[in-house]
Amino acid sequence: MSSELLDALSLMVKEKGISEDVIIEAIEAALISAYKRNFNQAQNVRVDLNMETGTFRVFARKEVVEEVFDPRLEISVAEARQINPNYQENDVLEMEVTPKDFGRIAAQTAKQVVTQRVREAERGVIYSEYIDREEDIMTxxxxxxxxxxxxxxxxxxxxxxxxxxxxxxxxxxxxxxxxxxxxxxxxxxxxxxxxxxRTHPGLLKRLFELEVPEIYDGTVEIKSVAREAGDRSKISVHCHNPEVDPVGACVGPKGQRVQTIVNELKGEKIDIVRWSSDPVEFVANALSPSKVLEVIVNEAEKATTVVVPDYQLSLAIGKRGQNARLAAKLTSWKIDIKSESEAEEQGIYPSLTLSSEKEDEESDDFRD
CATH class of the missing domain: 2.40.50.140 (Nucleic acid-binding proteins)
Structure with missing residues (x-):
């Protein structure tokens, strides 16, 4: 094998990040293929390749048997012992069968097969590199x-x-x-x-991780994301440290951090709300920027009824129901929004006021 080919292979190992073992395996497979095809040999062969010198030898491998049925694959015990008296039945005997004029054919075939194997290996390297980047952001x-x-x-x-x-x-x-x-x-x-x-909610999450150091280092956690790409998104954030304002950290000084993300998303509006384990508080926060008077929770159906001031009903629902829809996605709670007057007509608001009036009446009865 030429020194030029060896130099090229060494370069591939360095530049493509392909293991030398893969290269050697490819060359050996190429030489075996070339030997069988060009010399009409169907026997079992092995190639011994020396990468330092570029030399190779071809060995025919035959099983030692008592009775020979296929002389290409088998050799009798008697013949084997003429070569070496220590051979026993079921041993494998190797004999060098390297053809004298094999070099040129081998080099040609090796080049084709090695190129193919290297291409496959390179694809494998690329796959391994990018499979680790799933659910990640790249430029x-x-x-x-x-x-x-x-x-x-x-x-x-x-x-x-x-x-x-x-x-x-x-x-x-x-x-x-x-x-x-x-x-x-x-x-x-x-x-x-x-x-x-460009529309996946994960893109928004990764952008915040890039822009907000507190999210990147784990101080602030993004709990959920709801997104209608190109129009509006909501994210909920939480921090275990009471001294850190998670919403303020995401907004950044003079709104710079969130504005950078808005610019990347070509003007997509982003609401950042504080997460809470209490569904009453979380749902109320998620309906930002509208004001919420009361949240009535139905745990069994994972549903809520939200009461808002009459003048804020359209704001709470949002254009084509977008604000309510995003809030429901963000919190994973069903949200039924009612105006204050509608809730009063249905007798579901002001429930807190009614409860306190009832308690006062019971207290008066007790005093009497």
């Missing part, structure tokens, strides 16, 4: 656009941004630099295939 460059996908370069590979994962308020052009969320990494016959998204 990519738009390469080209067709009716089904936007092709985004992530460095070593192009990712696919499907039409359904593109934000409705964005237009994309080649060479645009965008942040994308990796949703899936698949192995295919043509190599790894990566799907990315």
């Amino acid at each position: 990519g460059i738009v390469q080209r656009i067709d009716s089904k996908f936007i092709y985004v370069s992530l460095g070593k590979i192009e990712a696919l941004l499907p039409v359904g994962e593109q934000m409705p308020n964005e237009s994309y052009k080649p060479h645009d630099r965008i942040k994308v969320y990796i949703t899936k990494v698949e192995k295919t016959t043509k190599g790894p295939q990566i799907f990315v998204s």
Whole structure:
């Protein structure tokens, strides 16, 4: 084997990050294939390859048997003992069968098979690298656009941004630099295939992790995310340290942190609310920016009835029901919003006032 080929293989090991064992295995497979094909040999062979010198030897492997049925794969005990008297039945005997004119054919075949194996190994390296980036955020460059996908370069590979994962308020052009969320990494016959998204709620979560040090270091925790990409989103945050304001940390000085994320998402509105284990408080916070008078909880059905001032009913529900819908997604509670006057007509508000009046009456009866 030529020194040039060995040098090229060494370069592949360094540049492509492919194991030398994979390279050696590929060369040995290539030489075995070349030997069998070019010399019409069907026997079991092994190749001994010396990577330092580039030399190789081909050995035919035959099983030692009492009675020979296939001389290409078997050798009799008597013949084997003529070579070495220590051979026993069921041993494997190896004989060198390297053809004198095998070098040129071997080099040609090795080059083809090694190229293929190296390509496969390189795909494996890329797959291993990107499978660890699932549910992570990366910066990519738009390469080209067709009716089904936007092709985004992530460095070593192009990712696919499907039409359904593109934000409705964005237009994309080649060479645009965008942040994308990796949703899936698949192995295919043509190599790894990566799907990315601009609409996934995980993108919003990762953007906050990038912009807010308190989230990155674990001081502040994002508990849930609800998103209607390109229009409006809500996130709930929590901090175990009472001295740290989780909402303020996410908003940042003069709103700089959240504004950076809004700019990345091309003006998408983001509500940041304080998470609570108490559904009354959490649901009330989630309906921000509307004011909530009361939250009545039905634990059995995981549902709530929320009472808001008459003048804030449309704000609480939101345009096309968006605010209520996002709040329900954020809290995982069903939310039925009623105006103050409607709740009074139905006798469900002001329940707290009625309860306190009843307690006062009972107290008066007791005193009498």
